[in-house]
Amino acid sequence: MRTALTHLTLTDFRSYGRAEIALSGAPVFLVGPNGAGKTNLLEAVSLLTPGRGLRNVALAEVGRRLPGEAQGRAWAVAAVVEQDGEPARLGTGLESPGSARRTVRLEGEPVPPGRLADLQRQVWLTPAQDRLFLEGAGDRRRFFDRLVFAALPTHAAHASAYEKAQRERMRLLTDGPADPAWLSALEARLAESGALMAEARARTLCALQEEIDGRGERPFPQARLSLTGEWEKMAGAGAEIAEIEARLARSLAAARERDAAAGRALTGPHRGDLAVIHAEKDRPAAECSTGEQKALILNLILAQSARLSRAESAPNPILLLDEVAAHLDRRRRAALFDEIEALKLQAFLTGTDEHLFEDLKGRAQGVRVDGSGLAYLDTE
Ligand SMILES: Nc1ncnc2c1ncn2[C@@H]1O[C@H](COP(=O)(O)OP(=O)(O)O)[C@@H](O)[C@H]1O
Ligand SMILES: [Mg+2]
Numbered sequence: 001m002r003t004a005l006t007h008l009t010l011t012d013f014r015s016y017g018r019a020e021i022a023l024s025g026a027p028v029f030l031v032g033p034n035g036a037g038k039t040n041l042l043e044a045v046s047l048l049t050p051g052r053g054l055r056n057v058a059l060a061e062v063g064r065r066l067p068g069e070a071q072g073r074a075w076a077v078a079a080v081v082e083q084d085g086e087p088a089r090l091g092t093g094l095e096s097p098g099s100a101r102r103t104v105r106l107e108g109e110p111v112p113p114g115r116l117a118d119l120q121r122q123v124w125l126t127p128a129q130d131r132l133f134l135e136g137a138g139d140r141r142r143f144f145d146r147l148v149f150a151a152l153p154t155h156a157a158h159a160s161a162y163e164k165a166q167r168e169r170m171r172l173l174t175d176g177p178a179d180p181a182w183l184s185a186l187e188a189r190l191a192e193s194g195a196l197m198a199e200a201r202a203r204t205l206c207a208l209q210e211e212i213d214g215r216g217e218r219p220f221p222q223a224r225l226s227l228t229g230e231w232e233k234m235a236g237a238g239a240e241i242a243e244i245e246a247r248l249a250r251s252l253a254a255a256r257e258r259d260a261a262a263g264r265a266l267t268g269p270h271r272g273d274l275a276v277i278h279a280e281k282d283r284p285a286a287e288c289s290t291g292e293q294k295a296l297i298l299n300l301i302l303a304q305s306a307r308l309s310r311a312e313s314a315p316n317p318i319l320l321l322d323e324v325a326a327h328l329d330r331r332r333r334a335a336l337f338d339e340i341e342a343l344k345l346q347a348f349l350t351g352t353d354e355h356l357f358e359d360l361k362g363r364a365q366g367v368r369v370d371g372s373g374l375a376y377l378d379t380e
Pocket of ligand 2: 039040
């Protein structure tokens with residue numbers, strides 16, 4: 001389902017006092033010097049999905065704070081999103097400074113944040129992910145979960161139910177003699193949501209690999225993917241969800257003492273990881289150049305987007321690609337633009353130099369970001 005944001009308004013959001021922009025639905029490139037507010041704008045867009053946005057920070061932190069001000073202001077991001085030409089008004093923000101929860105509104109009425117995923121989904125790639133293949137599994141897991149989530153929004157609910165039960169179980173285990181019945185109840189909840197998570201990841205991986213293989217030769221390196229976590233492997237090997245759930249519950253019950261001593265849970269899908277191999281070179285992504293790693297990740301994002309674009313009932317993803325263009329050589333950059341256009345995706349791309357987007361002129365909207373303001377660029 002073709003999905004695009006057609007209007008954006010930011011109020012007291014980071015460097016922006018008030019900024020407003022009308023969008024055509026075509027790709028958007030944002031240019032401006034360092035510190036101009038490009039990433040801030042993408043972050044504002046990213047908060048139109050459930051969660052903490054692309055910088056993964058507390059929601060009170062994104063409110064505008066002038067020098068000397070101790071606390072960020074109440075902020076708002078409002079948007080019009082069109083699905084197959086049908087507009088809907090979305091908004092989110094903090095109603096008072098420092099509040100821990102944000103409000104989400106659809107057509108002016110408060111709705112749970114999960115509703116945002118009905119209207120649009122996003123996948124992002126930021127400079128913070130440049131070391132995705134070099135550092136711990138956490139960032140890779142979050143990146144892959146976002147791809148899963150773009151296809152299966154219930155994945156986010158399962159992940160947050162899992163995290164909540166996980167925290168409670170660890171509190172019980174570390175606070176001293178725990179009621180075994182209560183522990184079992186929490187472990188049952190963990191096993192239920194954990195099995196669903198593992199299954200959703202395994203299913204997405206399989207579909208994604210099939211898509212990548214089916215797309216054949218591309219300017220982006222082909223990837224061979226695998227999930228290395230125990231539970232995802234079990235799901236990938238065809239185990240029933242009930243089977244995974246039962247085994248996970250047994251493992252958790254058996255691991256109480258060990259987990260209490262370690263101060264963290266040593267088994268479960270929160271330990272899963274994604275392994276990526278550069279197929280032509282037969283080399284793990286971690287051994288590839290920075291540019292190749294970026295291209296590998298982009299290939300995953302584009303393959304998932306292509307897959308979702310064919311789905312009639314789900315919105316196709318909006319891409320937030322922060323400082324991605326600068327990492328790519330001209331051929332790959334042009335290929336990225338071509339693919340975004342062919343898939344009819346709304347992508348927000350940023351860069352410090354207008355030249356990076358030369359090949360997009362005439363088929364994208366250009367915006368100059370300058371301190372706290374936005375201005376349309378002539379892109380004829
Ligand atoms: N809460 C805030 N209130 C006001 N300004 C902020 C806030 N958070 C960040 N900034 C400002 O935003 C700027 C960074 O913007 P950013 O979007 O990251 O720049 P870039 O265009 O390089 O991506 C910094 O100069 C910083 O001072
Ligand atoms: Mg930036």
